[in-house]
Amino acid sequence: QKEVEQNSGPLSVPEGAIASLNCTYSDRVSQSFFWYRQYSGKSPELIMSIYSNGDKEDGRFTAQLNKASQYVSLLIRDSQPSDSATYLCAVLDGAQKLVFGQGTRLTINP
Amino acid sequence: EPEVTQTPSHQVTQMGQEVILRCVPISNHLYFYWYRQILGQKVEFLVSFYNNEISEKSEIFDDQFSVERPDGSNFTLKIRSTKLEDSAMYFCAGTGIGANVLTFGAGSRLTVL
Numbered sequence: 001q002k003e004v005e006q007n008s009g010p011l012s013v014p015e016g017a018i019a020s021l022n023c024t025y026s027d028r029v030s031q032s033f034f035w036y037r038q039y040s041g042k043s044p045e046l047i048m049s050i051y052s053n054g055d056k057e058d059g060r061f062t063a064q065l066n067k068a069s070q071y072v073s074l075l076i077r078d079s080q081p082s083d084s085a086t087y088l089c090a091v092l093d094g095a096q097k098l099v100f101g102q103g104t105r106l107t108i109n110p
Numbered sequence: 111e112p113e114v115t116q117t118p119s120h121q122v123t124q125m126g127q128e129v130i131l132r133c134v135p136i137s138n139h140l141y142f143y144w145y146r147q148i149l150g151q152k153v154e155f156l157v158s159f160y161n162n163e164i165s166e167k168s169e170i171f172d173d174q175f176s177v178e179r180p181d182g183s184n185f186t187l188k189i190r191s192t193k194l195e196d197s198a199m200y201f202c203a204g205t206g207i208g209a210n211v212l213t214f215g216a217g218s219r220l221t222v223l
Contacts, residue, residue, distance in 0.1 A: 032210050043201055043214040044153060088153065092210050095166050097143065098203075100153040 002027040004091050006101035015110050019076040023089030023101055026070065032092035033065055035074045037085045038103065044088055048074065079108045112136040114215035116202050122221045126191050131218045133185040133202030142185045143203040143212065144177065146170070153201070159185065192222045 003026040013019040021035075032051055036044035050056045050063040050072065062075040072091075076083055086103040093099050115134040123129050135142055144156040157177055158165040164177065174190045185204075189196055199219050203212040 034211070038153075041199075041219075043217045045214075046211060049211060090153075095158075096141070096210065097155050097158050097166060098145075098212055099155065100145075102152040 002030075002091070002093050002099050004089055004099050004101035006087075006089050006104050008102050009105040010107055011104055012107045012109060013079050015079060015081060015108055017079055019079045019083065019106055019108070021074040021076075021087050021089075021104050021106065023072045023074075024070055025072070025089075025091045025099075027091065027093055027099075028070065029094050030091045033063070033072045034090040034092070034098070035061075035063060035072075036088040036090060036100075038088055039085050044090075044100075047087075076106075081108045081110050084108045112213075114139075114202055114204055114213055116200075116215035116218050118218055119216065120219040120221070122223065123192055125194055125222055129189045129192055129196075129220060131187045131189075131200050131202075131220070133187075133215055134183060135185055135202070135204040136206075136213060138206050139204030139213070140207055141165075141205045142179070144187045145201045145203060145214075146198040147201065147217075148195075148198045156187070156200075189220075192220075194222050196220060197222045 035048045048063040050065045056063045060077045064073045088103045089101040090098045142159040147153045157167045176188045199217045201217045202215040
């Protein structure tokens, strides 16, 4: 059974601080990794994709991948109240389907 | 920007009734997926569909579920005899050839009473 594990939170971060979200996965053959943001009652919205070991930056977001440790993370710099949402880690498995973690609920406190 | 469109946005049905959820994928998408999310739980894979046939289905996708693409545009999920535990948000998603980023529709909320 392929698993994607996240701390469900809630994670509470003051406005302007860095929010750090973590994810581990079990399927060693996975090559594609994604972070989605989901607001309550809405569909997942892609924030970042990462395919190679190391860091990938896009604006205030940085995704980090370590395939040896089977670990993916997302950093959100200068956190804003609008960043309050559930963040879903997703891994593309060998059958080309996304396997999601349970999500981490993030709250940014003004 | 092209969107994946889902209808209805919300459907309330009685247990045992049949439900059809509809999705209009982005025109250049060739791979289609249905996911569901029970309130407060994770997004779960149901089925993938390519070249007019099911590519893979999960344990959740039992005989009460079916998918089809009847007219080359709409992609439907049918639940033959709904149960209380089918109450969930159902998301359609798609992706194109050589791409691995899924685009999700807004979802259809199904409430079974």
